[in-house]
Amino acid sequence: MPETMLGNGIRYTEIHDPKFRSCLLTLQFHIPRDRISAPVHALLPDVLTASSAEFPSVNAMTLQLESLYAADFIAKLSLCGDAAVIDFTASWLDDAYALNGEQITEPVLRLVTGALLHPNAENGAFRDPEFRICKQNLLDDIDCEQNDKRSYALRQAAALTFSGEPAAIPAHGFRPEAEQITASQAYAVWQEILRKAFIEIAAVTPAPKPQIAEILKARFSGLNRQPVPVRFEAPSPIRTEIRIESEIMPVGQTKLVLTYKYEHISREVMLMLCSILGWIADSLLFTNLRERCGLCYYCLLSHAAFKHTLFIDIGIDAANTDAVRKAVAEQIHALQAGDFTDDMMQKAILRYAFQAAAASDTISDLAMQQLLRLRRGDPRSPQEIADAMRKVTRADIAEAATQLRPDTVFVLRAEQEEAEPDDI
Amino acid sequence: MTSEIITCRDAGTGDICYRILHPAGLEIRVMEMPDFSTAYAQFGTKFGAVYRRFRLPESGQTVDLPAGTAHYLEHKLFEKEDGDVAKKFALLGASDNAFTDFDRTVYYFRTQQNYYEALALLLEFVQTPYFTAESVERERNIILQELMEALDDPADRNFEQMLEGLYHVFPLHPHILGTAESIRQITADTLLQSHRAFYNLHNMVLCCAGNVRVQEILEVADRCLIPAPEMQAEAVFPQEPAHPVTSRRLCRMPVGKTQFSIGFKSRPAAGLARLRDSLLASLTADLLIGSAAPLYQKLLHAGLLNDTFDTDCFAGDGWFIVLFEGESDQPEAVLQALCDEIRRMQTDGIDEALFAVLKRAAYGDSIIGMNNPESACTAMLDAYIWGCDAPFDRTALLAELTAADVQRCLRERFCSDSVCLSVIEPESPGKEESEL
Structure with missing residues (x-):
């Protein structure tokens, strides 16, 4: 191309x-x-x-x-x-x-x-x-x-x-x-x-x-072009103390958002880390918060790559806020300890390979894949990135996870936090 | 096993859909798309949220299901004695999921590799339920959390409120997920009973599209399908009056601007007639107030609508609704303008040039809509649920529609005494409900 x-x-x-x-x-x-x-x-x-x-x-x-x-x-x-x-x-x-x-x-x-x-x-x-x-x-x-x-x-x-x-x-x-x-x-x-x-x-x-x-x-050609390049990569400074804020709203479900920052983690290691933590079918967050503890319906992980920041957002019962925070922290510790299976690492690579292939089957995703590659300044093809992911070791992921620093806790708290589901 | 293969061809694009009536009782629909690198499979049953009562012909026994049973069953079917089946899909490089709608439950996966292994897994896990009291109990809180999230969503709430205003007894409400109370009534026995009744291969369809081959799909089907007895359960639906429950519904929620949903209720249709009437109703709605119609421009300029406004047709076995949704500080004025335009169009006739443009646009949409394994798979499943032979009927039906059809549609499906206006107003302290 x-x-x-x-x-x-x-x-x-x-x-x-x-x-x-x-x-x-x-x-x-x-x-x-x-x-x-x-x-x-x-x-x-x-x-x-x-x-x-x-x-x-x-x-x-x-x-x-x-x-x-x-x-x-x-x-x-x-x-x-x-x-x-x-x-x-x-x-x-x-x-x-x-x-x-x-x-x-x-x-x-x-x-x-x-x-x-x-x-x-x-x-x-x-x-x-x-x-x-x-x-x-x-x-x-x-x-x-x-x-x-x-x-x-x-x-x-x-x-x-x-x-x-x-x-x-x-x-x-x-x-x-x-x-x-x-x-x-x-x-x-x-x-x-x-x-x-x-x-x-x-x-x-x-x-x-x-x-x-x-x-x-x-x-x-009719424009008098004087382009000024924009830099997308802008890591957010790492804080020494966690910021905790909440807001009350008359809703049934409390929303909890936790953010984590890091200094530098390579793209292939970050793809492995995020997959194991929250993106694959049996990720640490899904398996433990939803399937094992039944604490939530959704528990989603997103990665603001240019800001070096992870977002974890969860819909919960207000009464479980502390338990959910603790459970998330345990999953980060599990990552840091390398406490995840080889199968999970394999699934992370398969997931990436599938997504890259699926993008080539949709006209808009195909264009977006190319534009994102250029925006990231990463010339590697999806195949080359998958190959790089295969070389990532458990130790690489664990070491990268030690960089994750909790930054912010935001709680959108349901107004009637004592309410039983019958009352909704 | 020998399967009968019927070939359906789209005259315009040359696309082929194979329909296979498998001896085990299952209908299989396949579109081979060898230029694509991924492939999809959807395994669906005609069992959704509106299936709340069924009769067993031999005993004559009628069984009532708590609201939300179809959705609960969808959640629990993934769990097997050796864990969650999603992990097995992931190890094959496949991504699996499921959804429950009003008239169907669909399990699906998509993948680039190991397609036939994943297909075998799909067929096996949907056919073989494994429910324990403990696992059903564990899921309950997860589903209650899902319900809480849905009830906080103003668009979801407005749609449900509109259905409550339109339908007396037809089970389009409560929510697909059920209510907190009905979810608490669902047990492992409820789920097993529902599975036996509706997850019968004669009531199901398998749709495959993408980089797949019919013969290999049939080999997997021969191996994995468990021959089903003739369908025993008969779905029972209550007799729904023609008129709506009420013409107005209102509630308040934390929203930034008043939201409205206008629904016109009309008699249901079946099979190809439903597809034809849905296309016609959508075109008629766009002629009335779509973004190319003068009324839309007029209401936009008057500040009565904004760019969230949309039209839709929502139809199934037992219901037919034409929808108009958006944000406005004056939803009553929007409804009035819409009703005035319906009357004007009935008197003055339609804009034939605009009608031709909208038909051409719908043709473009239908050609592009099949150009992807996922959408082709969904189109095949939609056609099965709606009782149509192939996913290619749209284009031919569109070409046949006339101005006289639009006039008939206006008379039959846009009656001002069959409308409900549902409104979600922003919460403000001290304001009482039911002012509308």
Whole structure:
């Protein structure tokens, strides 16, 4: 999968796989974050995909996409370390399947590049009412952050764990700054992103489509590009004392989030460690907290790789909070003592190999796999990573586990903690 | 053993689905997709949350099951005398799981290697239950925790509340997981009885898709399937009145903005007619208020909707609902606008150009939707549960739909006296319930 440069700081990869009946194009803009810009960055994906100069309303944009056999054009903001990525993705039925032989690829490319380079704007500002609607969507999203209790607890834990760092700012930003966003400010931020962001592009198609690179190159050549690289790797400082916070909410189930930080653990060792701790079918956390002790329904482990931080989040009875914390600590100790089986190590490798293979069977996962590889700066293929995982020893994992330092405990506590399940 | 193999071909894409009626009683559906590196298998039974009563014809005995039995059984089937079967799948490099829906329970795995070994494991573990009083008891708290999580989810709660408002006695409620009380009533005997009744191969389907071969699947089936006697249990469903229980339901929860769910209840349909009516109802909903429809734009501009709004059709054996869900400070105004638009469209007719565009979009979705082993597997299982021969009927049915069909759909499935508006309002101290 050779990468080519389409312009200054615009990298392009095209992948061909004849088994697919659709095409996919992803454009990712790498951007730094701060408290003021965060809500603007959260707003831009919606503003730029809802309408454009050519399709100046949600109705018009949707109608065009639907007429192109349900082509899709979506965008999202993802946090990566202390920075962020705005990801615009279009997917569409391959031209070969059009009922009347009409072109689909070129109209989709025109729609996408039009939305990004000629948005629905005039006199240096995004146009109302579309901008006003998108801004209200953002404010609603901020207001509704508490709806999903698990995500809410994870966000609160992240804010505490990364306190003082850009990663502590939630994806949507904060409401006061969001309320202040103007159509001209948002437009100016987008123009700066077009000039300064590193742009990573991947296309997946059933057969070569040279027109994609040609059209993108031609359209982006009009920009006065002065890209500023963004560094994703931003390890969070390790604390000497554990931070413990809680919040009460009128819910039935208490959510517990525990975070752990480390200094440096190689990717292959971390993949083994996380798999054994929480990702395989009989992981230490699942087997002991759920199956053996019946303390929870879910107990999930996630890894913020660029921040060198692990998150463990669990839905529990409030009365079991201390018991669950103790049980999690015991599993970390088990890792440090190398107290896990060879089977578990084997399953960790098999799990990774399967996930890599599964990614090649889905057009969006295939593109994302390539983009993540480039973002991580790890040139190894999935096969090479699996080979590296095979060389990881029990001692390597145990030693890495000794680096894990408990950082934060956040409890979203059910208001009626004494309540019996009958009362819910 | 000799199996009869029926070949179904999609005229547009050339995709082939093999239907095999295995002598052991099981229907097997396979799509060979050799260009893909992974493969899936789904082993499903027509036993879901709505199956709450069945009759044994010989004795005439009627058995009532506590709500949540199908889901509890799904949890416990993974446990065997020698431990959790998931560990065996993991050692083969396969990833397994299961889910319980209103009308089905499905066990599945996906893998890149050792497919036929994993398939044998799937067939064996689903056919051979192992329940002990202790293990069933141990699972209870885990399921109660799962229920607590579901009850804290406003989207889940709103959907359930809408079903309570629409259906008097048809068991679409309580929640698929049951209630705390019903979960406490479930015993090892309940699970065993349910397994005997509904996990009969004549009531089940095996769907395989991806990098697989029919002949090798049949070899595993010949080896692992335990021939089943004819299906004895007969599911019994109560007679559901045509009208809803109530037109309004309201509760309060910790949410940031008022959420609503509008459901139009109409007569159920079966087999290909249900698939056709579901496609038609979805298209009609999009014509009324989908994001390409003028009404959507109007309500968006008026601040009555935001981008969370969506439409859906939810149908099964015994129910049919067209759904409109989203966030709004004025859900009553949204419902009123929707009802006005239904009347206007009945009088003025539909936008034929938009109808053609939406049909074309649905065609695109159906072509892309089968281009993945997982979605192909799911489409085959859906077709079986719905009583359709192959997963390719969608495209042909879509092509046949006309404006007259839409008018019929508006008359029959969008009646203003068959609607329930369910609302979740943000909790605020001192506010009383039932203001709506």
